[in-house]
Amino acid sequence: MSDHAISLAAPHAAIRADASGPSGPKPRHVFSRRNIFLYGTLVVVALYYLLPLYVMVVTSLKGMPEIRLGNIFSPPLEITFEPWVKAWSQACTGLNCDGLSRGFWNSVRITVPSVILSIAIASVNGYALANWRFKGADTFFIILIVGAFIPYQVMIYPIVIILREIGLYGSLSGLVIVHSIFGMPILTLLFRNYFTSMPEELFRAARVDGAGFWGIYLRIMLPMSLPIFVVAVILQVTGIWNDFLFGVVYTRPDTYPMTVQLNNIVNSVQGVKEYNVNMAATILTGLVPLVVYFISGKLFVRGIAAGAVKG
């Protein structure tokens, strides 16, 4: 053993004595061609996306006289929050002149129940489809997925009639039901794939332990599926908050969601175009999805990956 050690050490020592040649971590060049190209592209793309936002913020902080000068890229000479206040509480949409605040609360009252309802139903759907293979499960799943590819426009009028017949047309609960139904295909697919990727033996062990359909769902599956729930919440919050079509079709002026109100403010043809108010109103409307993304960005990416691996 010791003979070996000595015979190995000898050539090693010779190599050691020669201090030239690569050693330690590989040096990285900050200004390599690859880096310049990579970061250059990133900077250009980032500017391309951020410039409109910059114009919006800057314009919303200017007064109308300053806007009329036409320098849309220049920062405001005199910062004013007047347009923001006006957009939130005074801008006129149709008959009401109480600004976007009404639409904001309408949107909250539409989004919160829709998100909770659609995710609650879709997660149980996905769980049942993944773990409790019932007869006709595959057919049911295919029908549901086909639903995701039917254009919304086709179904608008039939749904108007259905809502009218059950007396929910024009009400917020009617719109909540519509959003929940339309979220079903994609959310069910998302949850089914996630639950399918969980080890089958876990489910079997829980059955041997005596847990039933709801017991396994609530005590085993739910605690393990936070990432996919985050993804579903983000998808639904942004989707429903940003919805315009259903909002304008299924609600009345006093129950319009924020997006519809924004459109009415920006597209009003009477009087002077108040660009600063329009910009402030647009930023206000887009703020909710933005905040959601910023808070949960990391979880979102992780969850998308988790749901996407196995199909």
Next chain:
Amino acid sequence: MAANGTSVSIQDLSLNFGAVSVLQTLNLDVAEGEFIVLLGPSGCGKSTLLNCIAGLLDISEGRIFIKGKNVTWEEPKDRGIGMVFQSYALYPQMTVEKNLSFGLRVAGVAKDDIAKRIARAAEILQIEPLLQRKPAALSGGQRQRVAIGRALVRDVDVFLFDEPLSNLDAKLRSELRVEIKLLHRKLQNTMIYVTHDQIEAMTLADRIAVMKGGVIQQLDAPQTIYNRPVNRFVAGFLGSPAMNFIEGQMETGTPAVFKAGDLAIPLDRYDFESAGKGGGPCVFGIRPEHVIFGEAANSMPFVTDATVEIVEPMGSDTLVWTKLGDRNFSFRVEAEKTLRNGDPIRIGFDPARASLFDTPSGNRM
């Protein structure tokens, strides 16, 4: 073993997935306190059979009795079984203690009773220091111990093991194998154990059921299965290194002789399954460790000369490959013997230790 009465009884069980028949009218009686190993290659239906016993798969035909009670339509939890899975299947968000108690909490067992049972299981399996940890913070061996504990706390009559050691490395596997055997001796429960590892099967089982294609080929004590396999599949599946097979003809007469090329092996010492077998094509099988080498070979009823082809040292002994006629033939020698490729050798064996299989049916003769 307290072998009084039947613990698990499977009667005419069949299972079909659509047109595919996975298990065919299978019958199996497991005695009280017996350790049965279901052994077979992958896809033979052994895990499927275990899932049927557990109630995790609905069967197509037949009945299953556990402790004399017909449980064919019962839910898994009502069958009095505990199951240990290959992937451990521990609930990742619960601590070890919560994992152990989950089944009891679902069943609504009183709190102090749960604590008592967990303490006992933890003591038996020596996992007391791990109780507050999550499964992610355990090693493979510890996880499998917890998984066994989960079956243990439920105070079940029958333990079902689905390849519990397959995910562990070789060293841990042999350690846990001994622990499972000790556990069985301590608890005296009925255990049904699925594996594809013949060493686990040989060391653990009271009886082994060798399966192939959804049919139990042979159900016997390990030694019987090893020494008197009922057919060529069982003979080839058990034993590592594998049995040597020589295809040839049997010629009747006194004594009967097995002939393959210029090889003639007298069969007067062979114990035929049934007397008066005629001649015909058959396969002669002899295990490598039943072949005698060197001077001692001269006293055997069959002796021949050969040349060493390849030597495989395995540590405890050495496997030597040679040719008998034109067929590869292996035998074991002690590790101290130094043989080199090309050495001439003399080998012999006693046909009484061999197995003879009818070629068309593959059955033992």
